Amino acid sequence: MSNTEYARPPSFDEAYETLFPAIYRVSLRVTGSREIAEELCHEAFIKLMDRKDLQADLDQAKFWLIRVVKNLSLNYEKRRGRERAAYSRLTHLAPSVAESSEKQVMREETRTLVQHALDKLPYNLRAPLVFREYGGLSYREIGSILHISESNVKVRIFRARERLEKALSEGEEYVS
């Protein structure tokens, strides 16, 4: 297949090549699912194709893509919240069924210790930390994406780290 069939400016390919790792890491760490992360990346980069003005400026493009990922992941988070609520009702009603489905989930997603610890954080702490650590965004940029002040970002990231440290040390003890 020749490239002329889906003519894309070279700057898109360049942006994709350079930014995919960061966008994928952010998506994966926020959602905790490889499948959803790929879905989010797909959506975000498709949207980027229409934004020719952003493709040349990689920093701008990254910030913009993470903003898109944040919006998409928030939708996913809400859906997962509803599923969790249904799941806990199910656990309450029929423990045996719930246990087996939980084991199934564990098999499907072999999560790392870090991902497990991140999953335990509430979204409002997890998202700023992930944007910082895996997206490399500044506090100001994170504040703009989440519509919160810079000092709020600072507090949330600190709390996320505190909880994460605790969860990770517990996890390490559990493993060893």
Added chain:
Amino acid sequence: MCPERDILSAYVDGEVPSPWDRAIADHVAGCESCRSVTERLEHTRRTLRADDPFDWQGARERVRLRIATRVAAPIPVFVRPTIWRRQVSIPLPVAVLAAGLVIALGITLATSLTRSNFGMVRITKAPAGTEIQIAAPISDLESLLAKMGGDSSQESVLTLPKNVRLVPVGEPRMGLEGDFSGKKP
């Protein structure tokens, strides 16, 4: 006085502005407890960054392929006209009246269609001169002739619709049947 721990977290991120960051660096160098806090924060950061998803290259290629195929053949998006999504509330009496009107119209239309002589054979009975319309299609000669021959004492005139094209096939059956039913010997 030790800085707040969230300030130390921001310091680790390089998010403390210029004159203050040096002051914190000096403090941390001389304060055991603050150094321990920053070391733990650094450790958490390193753990997070060391945990790299092993197959991001695979994900990159899969997503690249999906984007390429999607751009080559964009999926048509069906846009539903908004008018069908709009909910219109009708008061119950009006709704009943409208339904009644639709049914009445339907019945009238159906009756007029049955009564129309489109494609039907008209038969005029001789004595009274009255025209009876028999609801039998022209293709169904058997039933047509049966109806004509019901009353053999009377003469019947058969009028075919103007647009009928008759094709002579086989024996002249019509004449035979007509003679048989119309004028019984």
